[in-house]
Amino acid sequence: MSEAIKAATLEYATRLGDDSVVLGHRISEWISYGPFLEEDIAYGNVSLDYIGRARMFYTYAAELANDGRDEDDFAYMRNDREYRNLLLMEMPKGDFAYSQVRQLFADVYYTYVLPELLQSKDETLSAIAAKAIKETKYHLRRSRDWVLRLGDGTEESHKRTQKAVDALWGYTHELFDMDETEQMLADAGIAVDVSKLRGAWLAKVTEILTEATLTVPADDWAVRGGRVGYHTENLGHMLTEMQIVHRSFPGCKW
Amino acid sequence: MTEIPLMPVEQYERLQQRNDDRVKALWDLLDAVTDPEVPVLTLWDLGVLRNIERDGEQVIVTITPTYSGCPAMNTMADDITQTLKDAGFDQVQIKTELAPAWSSEWMTQEGRRKLRNYGIAPPEDAELDEDGLTPDAHAQCPHCRSRNTRRISEFGSTACKALFQCNDCNEPFDYFKKI
Numbered sequence: 001m002s003e004a005i006k007a008a009t010l011e012y013a014t015r016l017g018d019d020s021v022v023l024g025h026r027i028s029e030w031i032s033y034g035p036f037l038e039e040d041i042a043y044g045n046v047s048l049d050y051i052g053r054a055r056m057f058y059t060y061a062a063e064l065a066n067d068g069r070d071e072d073d074f075a076y077m078r079n080d081r082e083y084r085n086l087l088l089m090e091m092p093k094g095d096f097a098y099s100q101v102r103q104l105f106a107d108v109y110y111t112y113v114l115p116e117l118l119q120s121k122d123e124t125l126s127a128i129a130a131k132a133i134k135e136t137k138y139h140l141r142r143s144r145d146w147v148l149r150l151g152d153g154t155e156e157s158h159k160r161t162q163k164a165v166d167a168l169w170g171y172t173h174e175l176f177d178m179d180e181t182e183q184m185l186a187d188a189g190i191a192v193d194v195s196k197l198r199g200a201w202l203a204k205v206t207e208i209l210t211e212a213t214l215t216v217p218a219d220d221w222a223v224r225g226g227r228v229g230y231h232t233e234n235l236g237h238m239l240t241e242m243q244i245v246h247r248s249f250p251g252c253k254w
Numbered sequence: 255m256t257e258i259p260l261m262p263v264e265q266y267e268r269l270q271q272r273n274d275d276r277v278k279a280l281w282d283l284l285d286a287v288t289d290p291e292v293p294v295l296t297l298w299d300l301g302v303l304r305n306i307e308r309d310g311e312q313v314i315v316t317i318t319p320t321y322s323g324c325p326a327m328n329t330m331a332d333d334i335t336q337t338l339k340d341a342g343f344d345q346v347q348i349k350t351e352l353a354p355a356w357s358s359e360w361m362t363q364e365g366r367r368k369l370r371n372y373g374i375a376p377p378e379d380a381e382l383d384e385d386g387l388t389p390d391a392h393a394q395c396p397h398c399r400s401r402n403t404r405r406i407s408e409f410g411s412t413a414c415k416a417l418f419q420c421n422d423c424n425e426p427f428d429y430f431k432k433i
Contacts, residue, residue, distance in 0.1 A: 038406060041410070045413055046409070048322075052319070055322075123353065130352075131321075131352060134355070138408060141408070
């Protein structure tokens with residue numbers, strides 16, 4: 001592996017880890033707040049899948065960095081400006097409809113991203129994708145079912161779900177952006193060229209939202225910045241909570 | 255006519271692997287290590303234990319996670335190390351291997367029987383739906399063997415299980431998901 005490719009792969013693995021840990025932590029905020037016990041457990045399970053992915057991506061990033069850091073240093077010892085996650089993942093948990101709509105957008109995204117990542121020439125990234133693909137099928141079935149149920153439910157649930165779709169739509173454009181680093185890796189057969197996936201994502205999301213009697217918003221605004229470390233205020237608050245124990249008791253084991 | 259299935263290739267290969275003379279005793283030793291969440295299943299039964307090698311004094315054990323975030327993996331690694339240390343092997347290295355991705359197909363026949371007796375329906379006790387996912391009904395109840403059951407939740411008490419309830423005996427039960 002050339003030095004340039006290695007540095008870019010480290011950055012890419014960190015980004016994918018950041019997406020996973022941030023979404024995984026957000027979902028975990030539902031634990032003990034779910035509408036009923038089984039749903040609470042379901043959120044716990046999905047959260048665990050994402051945190052597991054983050055651990056695999058960070059472990060690989062740490063291996064590439066080879067500077068003494070481990071997976072925990074990547075998760076707990078970087079500040080918000082060092083995080084490179086997509087903004088969609090850091091949006092707060094909101095109400096139940098809001099979280100399920102965000103989950104649907106993410107699950108459909110991974111439904112198309114992971115099979116491409118499986119084809120990566122990088123064996124570790126491909127192996128992580130192989131594990132995650134199986135889990136994502138279950139995630140999507142659940143978020144799809146909930147969006148259908150809430151969108152095509154009561155007047156109140158419909159209203160809230162549409163509001164969530166409208167509020168989150170502008171954060172989905174960033175999901176399909178490429179920058180120099182990812183383009184170089186995509187050309188080398190390592191990273192996924194996400195710019196080619198928006199058509200499939202949009203078709204699938206449109207199909208589900210339409211079935212849920214919801215309206216697909218117009219593309220009239222977009223917020224970007226996660227991949228360069230510009231975040232919404234939400235990430236800082238989340239990281240504060242996520243990192244405080246680790247930072248307060250460095251190296252603590254029990 | 256009852257069709258008697260042959261042993262799946264993966265299981266045959268695994269059996270060959272553990273019968274290698276150099277490490278056979280170590281495989282037998284690690285049969286004492288079980289899944290902390292499903293204590294009737296050994297790591298061998300589960301298919302998590304992938305390989306054991308000797309390199310001089312060192313024992314190298316390769317494991318693979320069932321699900322990405324399975325929190326039992328750390329405990330399993332600690333238990334393996336402890337079991338080997340207790341038997342006099344001080345230099346133990348645990349390697350985690352992601353590929354090939356773990357599949358419930360790797361679970362041994364003996365493991366499937368033990369799961370059922372423990373009250374968890376093994377993967378083959380339900381027919382998958384058209385998407386290849388856990389169906390919403392008809393997993394076989396491990397208590398009364400009825401097929402008149404329904405899924406209560408896709409996500410059960412651990413990442414690898416879904417929750418069902420039997421309509422005949424009314425008992426809830428875990429179903430070990432096929433992945």
